Amino acid sequence: MxxxxxxxxxxxxxxxxxxxxxxxxxxxxxxxxxxxxxxxxxxxxxxxxxxxxxxxxxxxxxxxxxxxxxxxxxxxxxxxxxxxxxxxxxxxxxxxxxxxxxxxxxxxxxxxxxxxxxxxxxxxxxxxxxxxxxxxxxxxxxxxxxxxxxxxxxxxxxxxxxxxxxxxxxxxxxxxxxxxxxxxxxxxxxxxxxxxxxxxxxxxxxxxxxxxxxxxxxxxxxxxxxxxxxFLKKYRKIRPPDLNALSNLTVKEQIIRKIKDTLTTSVSPTQVDEKHNFLMTTLEYAKRSLPKVTNKKHPVPEDYYDDHFKFLITKRKNLRRQPRAEQSVEKMKKLNKEIKRAASKVKSRMLQDKSNEINQAKQNRKVADMWRSAKSHSKIISSNPKAITCPNLAPHFKALSLQSYFTRDF
Incomplete structure (x- = not known):
């Protein structure tokens, strides 16, 4: 042998x-x-x-x-x-x-x-x-x-x-x-x-x-x-199944039908532990047939693109059309670095605008809460709450109502 x-x-x-x-x-x-x-x-x-x-x-x-x-x-x-x-x-x-x-x-x-x-x-x-x-x-x-x-x-x-x-x-x-x-x-x-x-x-x-x-x-x-x-990664990471897809009635019916087919065609075990393992593997098998979770991308709107960023993007498109050579590879590396720096500036501008919107909404919410609290403490208010802003809040209230409001809440 x-x-x-x-x-x-x-x-x-x-x-x-x-x-x-x-x-x-x-x-x-x-x-x-x-x-x-x-x-x-x-x-x-x-x-x-x-x-x-x-x-x-x-x-x-x-x-x-x-x-x-x-x-x-x-x-x-x-x-x-x-x-x-x-x-x-x-x-x-x-x-x-x-x-x-x-x-x-x-x-x-x-x-x-x-x-x-x-x-x-x-x-x-x-x-x-x-x-x-x-x-x-x-x-x-x-x-x-x-x-x-x-x-x-x-x-x-x-x-x-x-x-x-x-x-x-x-x-x-x-x-x-x-x-x-x-x-x-x-x-x-x-x-x-x-x-x-x-x-x-x-x-x-x-x-x-x-x-x-x-x-x-x-x-x-x-x-x-x-x-x-x-130890290098040779495969992409497997995306988990999207459990929110069960809200769709067609997907839910398919999963239920697959579980029923598996339970009816397979031979059911007799012992309790084997039944538990068989049921868990059946559910795991059905879960894998669900659609995968998609990667949610948040692209930057084109309204935030400046002229410099648009110029770099068009320059890279033209460079990719040229034949591959050592000089073009080095130029592509430098150009990619410039695009990353410009993209970070564009994203920072977008995030700054979003943060300003959030802060403004938070400020308006605080003003509305103060209006409701003051209105509950005193009925001598005759101004419109939609027109109230933080600097001009005090003139809308009379002296007595403001005094009772601030002494109680602050």
Missing amino acids: LKDCKASNLDIIFIQEMRRLGEGSVSHEGYNVYWSDMKVKHLYGVGIAFISINGIMNISPRLIAIDLMMKGLKLRIVSAYAPTEAKSLANKKSFYRELNKICHVGMDKNRKLLIQCDFNAITSICNKHSSFDGHNMHHDDTFNENGRLLIDFCNRNDLSILNTWFSHPLIHRLTWYSPDGVTRKVYDLSLSGSWIRCFVKDVRTRNSYFHSDHRLLVTKLRTPANKSAR
């Missing part, structure tokens, strides 16, 4: 059903092979073969994990072998508890996770290009108990099934072939978070020339060479 993997130029190899007693390591064909299995029986067994290593954790006969440093990237890779469908539910839940523990214990914020596992799970999500990221919901036609536990595990830990992010035909997705030559399943899967998913180039199966009923599942991971390039 290692000769076949070396001929395929594979750096890290995940092995399930190794069936080698105990825990140990061996070097063969240029690979360092580490395994973890039962001490007495030749059952289960998982292993990892690679060239370099930082730390190894033998969790159980079904789980083994290794911490690696690849070109500045801290990575934890996990090789796992899930119980078959014939095993009890308690045995399956015990496996997922251990797998969930290894995903969190000893994981600092900069360490990323990659899982290669034989899940023995049947789910129609993995048979097509569904782009499952741990959040979106899909109508699952055929699934078994292991498939349900797998989807719940991905939802809890925000893990993506990398097999579903590439548009390969079904023959390049199938990983297990039965000896009868008819039954074929997708059992072997690759899981990771959204950060690692951006650097995965391909996930597909290859023909293996060693004796096994499983085909070789190859995951191509290619990260940038330096650390700073890996």
Whole structure:
């Protein structure tokens, strides 16, 4: 097997059903092979073969994990072998508890996770290009108990099934072939978070020339060479859904119809916690179909544009029509700086006018409040409140009414 993997130029190899007693390591064909299995029986067994290593954790006969440093990237890779469908539910839940523990214990914020596992799970999500990221919901036609536990595990830990992010035909997705030559399943899967998913180039199966009923599942991971390039933003920030759109009756009816379709077509769980998670994921899926929040822009009215600002704008338009050269690039940079300075002055003029309007409205409001208060204290007022201004407020009142007003309120 290692000769076949070396001929395929594979750096890290995940092995399930190794069936080698105990825990140990061996070097063969240029690979360092580490395994973890039962001490007495030749059952289960998982292993990892690679060239370099930082730390190894033998969790159980079904789980083994290794911490690696690849070109500045801290990575934890996990090789796992899930119980078959014939095993009890308690045995399956015990496996997922251990797998969930290894995903969190000893994981600092900069360490990323990659899982290669034989899940023995049947789910129609993995048979097509569904782009499952741990959040979106899909109508699952055929699934078994292991498939349900797998989807719940991905939802809890925000893990993506990398097999579903590439548009390969079904023959390049199938990983297990039965000896009868008819039954074929997708059992072997690759899981990771959204950060690692951006650097995965391909996930597909290859023909293996060693004796096994499983085909070789190859995951191509290619990260940038330096650390700073890996943390650059490659995508725009996702805008949140606009909840105010529910005031529109057509949008509201569409959301209600989508929730009803999801609840009727999907199989409802039996336990209370599973019902709660199912309902929350249904509502989250419906919320994502809402229109996104639009960026509210407040442009400056053209009335505030002065002649200098208009001249700079026309000059930049003419410069963009010229052929691109070094001189034009330098001129464009200088011109953009001048336009920014002129635009700040235009905005400051607009804001100054807006602030004056607000102050004037506030002043008129105070005068109106004073008029109502004075009118309630004395009925000897004969002037028009609309004509009152602050400097000429006192002459409109008689001496007695002003004296009683200011002594009571001030």
